[in-house]
Amino acid sequence: MTDKKYILSMALAEIKNRRNMAKAENDLHFQEIDKNIPEIAEINSQLARTGMNIVAIMKSGENVDEKLQELKDRNQEAQFLIKRLLVENGYPEDYLAIKYSCDICFDTGFVNGRRCRCLENLIAKMTAKEMNKNSQINLCSFDTFDINLYRGTDMMDTERKRNRMRNTYQQCKKYAEEFNPLLSENILMFGRTGLGKTHLSLAIANEVLKKGYGVLYDSALNYLNKIEKEHFGKASDDSDTLGQLLSADLLILDDLGTEYTKPFYISTIYNIINTRINKGLPTIISTNLNHEEMLKKYDERIISRLFATYESYEFVGEDIRLIKREMKK
Ligand SMILES: Nc1ncnc2c1ncn2[C@@H]1O[C@H](COP(=O)(O)OP(=O)(O)OP(=O)(O)O)[C@@H](O)[C@H]1O
Ligand SMILES: [Mg+2]
Numbered sequence: 001m002t003d004k005k006y007i008l009s010m011a012l013a014e015i016k017n018r019r020n021m022a023k024a025e026n027d028l029h030f031q032e033i034d035k036n037i038p039e040i041a042e043i044n045s046q047l048a049r050t051g052m053n054i055v056a057i058m059k060s061g062e063n064v065d066e067k068l069q070e071l072k073d074r075n076q077e078a079q080f081l082i083k084r085l086l087v088e089n090g091y092p093e094d095y096l097a098i099k100y101s102c103d104i105c106f107d108t109g110f111v112n113g114r115r116c117r118c119l120e121n122l123i124a125k126m127t128a129k130e131m132n133k134n135s136q137i138n139l140c141s142f143d144t145f146d147i148n149l150y151r152g153t154d155m156m157d158t159e160r161k162r163n164r165m166r167n168t169y170q171q172c173k174k175y176a177e178e179f180n181p182l183l184s185e186n187i188l189m190f191g192r193t194g195l196g197k198t199h200l201s202l203a204i205a206n207e208v209l210k211k212g213y214g215v216l217y218d219s220a221l222n223y224l225n226k227i228e229k230e231h232f233g234k235a236s237d238d239s240d241t242l243g244q245l246l247s248a249d250l251l252i253l254d255d256l257g258t259e260y261t262k263p264f265y266i267s268t269i270y271n272i273i274n275t276r277i278n279k280g281l282p283t284i285i286s287t288n289l290n291h292e293e294m295l296k297k298y299d300e301r302i303i304s305r306l307f308a309t310y311e312s313y314e315f316v317g318e319d320i321r322l323i324k325r326e327m328k329k
């Protein structure tokens with residue numbers, strides 16, 4: 001089974017499960033009301049008999065329309081009465097209605113033969129989970145972030161750098177805690193190697209995933225490679241990586257700038273950044289390039305969007321990979 005088929009079958013199973021849960025809960029409500037409000041139980045058993053009446057009316061062939069209308073009216077009156085009784089007894093008036101998770105497709109996953117939005121969302125979320133499964137996402141967290149690893153040239157400089165990084169850390173933590181795909185901003189992390197850009201991006205990814213949002217994290221280079229293969233029909237499966245990047249709740253593009261400068265990559269990067277800005281979906285980009293280097297590598301359309309709509313954080317200090325290695329000795 002391809003990944004896509006597997007995920008579709010998982011998503012359909014989940015939707016079926018939702019539907020069953022909704023029905024089971026509805027059964028419980030009926031049992032509860034049968035016990036607590038006998039008048040409603042009586043009305044409901046009358047309504048059940050209505051179903052049989054309809055068959056009898058159709059068979060008889062006499063004044064069918066008139067009789068059916070009468071039944072409809074009686075049914076409506078009964079529903080009205082049930083609502084009133086529910087409210088009088090302290091229940092919400094729709095207590096006996098089935099509560100589907102999706103009001104559009106009633107937890108069937110389809111509307112007029114097309115996939116419902118809820119099914120598409122589920123597929124996107126499950127795809128994101130699959131893609132993230134193998135990444136190092138679990139290793140880096142806010143808890144394992146250590147501010148004392150940041151160093152400057154002297155005590156004053158160290159203090160200054162730690163203050164800056166402490167602020168960045170707090171902003172990122174707040175960002176993760178308050179994450180909302182419709183409201184959260186875009187973040188650009190830049191700075192030299194080994195300063196915790198990937199570490200903090202993954203810490204954010206972890207928190208946001210825990211909240212149940214779809215997060216995609218990988219290096220820009222990996223994504224661009226995949227998209228290129230899929231675009232030119234050289235991929236081994238029929239994934240739609242670009243489509244997923246354009247619609248994920250949160251996209252983290254790590255290490256932008258390590259890819260070759262070729263037109264297909266530049267236009268893809270532009271497409272991703274621009275489309276997500278237009279959709280109002282948040283993106284986090286990290287890069288080793290400073291502003292000058294970025295200006296050289298990317299065209300104005302990318303640069304102007306990045307600088308105008310991304311909150312940027314400069315990572316400072318000395319390479320923490322080296323510092324950690326030294327400390328081990
Ligand atoms: N503040 C920190 N506290 C604890 N560990 C850290 C911190 N910053 C970085 N590290 C660790 O140091 C290593 C390098 O950090 P990271 O990969 O985040 O750097 P980076 O800025 O992404 O570097 P590059 O530009 O090379 O990708 C990782 O193992 C990371 O977990
Ligand atoms: Mg990194």
Ligand SMILES: [Zn+2]
Nearest residue numbers: 102105116118
């Ligand atoms: Zn639906």
